[in-house]
Amino acid sequence: MRPHVDQRQAQVLALVQARGSVRVAELARELGVSPVTLRRDIEAMAARGEIHRMHGVISRLEPGRIPAVPPAGAAGGAAGRGVESGHRGGPSGASADGLVIGMVVPTTEYYYAEVVRGAREVVEARGARLTVGLTRYLPGEDRTQADRLLSTGADGLLLTPNWDSGSPGPGEGAWAAELPVPTVLVERWAPPGHPAAGLDRVTSDHAHGAARAVQHLVESGHRRIALASRETPTSARLRAGYEAAVAALGLAPAPAWPTAGPGPLSDAEAFARTLDYLHEAVAEGGVTAALIHSDTDAIMLIPRLQARGVRVPEDLAVITYDDEVAGLADVPLSAVAPAKGEVGARAAGLLLDRLAAAGTPHESPRQHLELLPRLTIRA
Structure with missing residues (x-):
C-alpha cells in the first residue's frame, strides 16, 4: 500500500474513533478526496474489521461487535468487486455494491416516471441503491436537492436541472459542473463553452x-x-x-x-x-x-x-x-x-461505469448520448 493511502486510512480511523460515526460525503470533503477514492479505503478498512459501514455512514466498531467476513478478494478494492471487462476496455457491468446514486428530477409522474424506472432497474441490478430528490420545477430547488443527496452520502448524481429551455441560459447552471461527485445530465444539455458542457449526458433527440x-x-x-x-x-x-x-x-x-x-x-x-x-x-x-x-x-x-x-x-x-x-x-x-426508460437506464449505467473506473486507466472520455425517439402510427 502506498504511504499516502496508509496515512489517509489512519486519518479516517482516527476521525471515526473520535466522533463515533461520520457521513462518507462529509468526510470526503473534509479530507479533500473523491467519494469513490474514500469508499475504496472504507471497503478495505471494513474488510480488516477496523470500522463498520452502512449506507452513506461509517462508524467505529463497538466492543463485542463481530465484523462481517468479507468474500474472497474483497479487500482488494475495485479488483475484488468483480469488475468485468466491457466495451472499449472499460468496466461496463461492474458490481456497484454499496454505492448510492442520487437522482434529481422535476417529478416522478408523467414523463419522468419511466426515466426513473429505467434508472432504478439498472442501479439495483448492479447492486447499488437509488435515492430521488424532486424539484417540482421550483427555482433553485435543483441545487438544493443535489446538495441534500450529497449530504446523505450519494456517490454520484443523475441530474435534470430546472432549465426552462432544456439548456441553461446565460450565467445559469454553472454549479452543475462544480459538484464533487461524477454527474450525468439526464434530458438536459449545455451548449459548447458552458461549464456543464463537459459533463456526461444522456438525452432524447x-x-x-x-x-x-x-x-x-x-x-x-x-x-x-x-x-x-x-x-x-x-x-x-x-x-x-x-x-x-x-x-x-x-x-x-x-x-x-x-x-x-x-x-x-x-x-x-x-x-x-x-x-x-x-x-x-x-x-x-x-x-x-x-x-x-x-x-x-x-x-x-x-x-x-x-x-x-x-x-x-x-x-x-x-x-x-x-x-x-x-x-x-x-x-x-x-x-x-422518446425512449424515456432507456434514457434513465443508459444514464445510470454510464454513471456507474464512471464511478467504477474513477482513478484507473479504464476511465473513458466523457460522453454525450442522444437516443432517437420512435414514431408509432395508429389507425
Missing part, C-alpha cells in the same frame, strides 16, 4: 423526433404542417427539428406562432392560444396537418377543434409528441415516443 413526424406527414401527402407546443424544456428542440425538416423538404411555411405577451400565460390562457392558432391555421392558413406537444393537449384540443368545424383527421391530421396517453384517445393517435 427531440429534434429528430419532430423531424421524423414531419417526414411521415409529407409522405402522407401533406405540404403545410404546423407545430403546436407550449413552452417546455422540450419545445425548443422540437421547434429546431420541425423547422429544419420544413426547410429540408421544401414545405410551405405554416402561419407564425403568435407572439408571446409581456408576462407568463396561465395554463388556461396557453391552451386557448393553442386552440385559436390551430383553428386559424386550418381555416385561413392552409394547414392540413400538425405535430402537437403533448398528448394530453392533443386529446383536449381535438374535440374543441371539431366543435369549431375542423374535422380530425379529414381537415387536420394529427401526430402527438410524448406518446404517454395518445393510444388511449377515443380515436387512437399516432405519436412520437
Whole structure:
C-alpha cells in the first residue's frame, strides 16, 4: 500500500474513533478526496474489521461487535468487486455494491416516471441503491436537492436541472459542473463553452423526433404542417427539428406562432392560444396537418377543434409528441415516443461505469448520448 493511502486510512480511523460515526460525503470533503477514492479505503478498512459501514455512514466498531467476513478478494478494492471487462476496455457491468446514486428530477409522474424506472432497474441490478430528490420545477430547488443527496452520502448524481429551455441560459447552471461527485445530465444539455458542457449526458433527440413526424406527414401527402407546443424544456428542440425538416423538404411555411405577451400565460390562457392558432391555421392558413406537444393537449384540443368545424383527421391530421396517453384517445393517435426508460437506464449505467473506473486507466472520455425517439402510427 502506498504511504499516502496508509496515512489517509489512519486519518479516517482516527476521525471515526473520535466522533463515533461520520457521513462518507462529509468526510470526503473534509479530507479533500473523491467519494469513490474514500469508499475504496472504507471497503478495505471494513474488510480488516477496523470500522463498520452502512449506507452513506461509517462508524467505529463497538466492543463485542463481530465484523462481517468479507468474500474472497474483497479487500482488494475495485479488483475484488468483480469488475468485468466491457466495451472499449472499460468496466461496463461492474458490481456497484454499496454505492448510492442520487437522482434529481422535476417529478416522478408523467414523463419522468419511466426515466426513473429505467434508472432504478439498472442501479439495483448492479447492486447499488437509488435515492430521488424532486424539484417540482421550483427555482433553485435543483441545487438544493443535489446538495441534500450529497449530504446523505450519494456517490454520484443523475441530474435534470430546472432549465426552462432544456439548456441553461446565460450565467445559469454553472454549479452543475462544480459538484464533487461524477454527474450525468439526464434530458438536459449545455451548449459548447458552458461549464456543464463537459459533463456526461444522456438525452432524447427531440429534434429528430419532430423531424421524423414531419417526414411521415409529407409522405402522407401533406405540404403545410404546423407545430403546436407550449413552452417546455422540450419545445425548443422540437421547434429546431420541425423547422429544419420544413426547410429540408421544401414545405410551405405554416402561419407564425403568435407572439408571446409581456408576462407568463396561465395554463388556461396557453391552451386557448393553442386552440385559436390551430383553428386559424386550418381555416385561413392552409394547414392540413400538425405535430402537437403533448398528448394530453392533443386529446383536449381535438374535440374543441371539431366543435369549431375542423374535422380530425379529414381537415387536420394529427401526430402527438410524448406518446404517454395518445393510444388511449377515443380515436387512437399516432405519436412520437422518446425512449424515456432507456434514457434513465443508459444514464445510470454510464454513471456507474464512471464511478467504477474513477482513478484507473479504464476511465473513458466523457460522453454525450442522444437516443432517437420512435414514431408509432395508429389507425
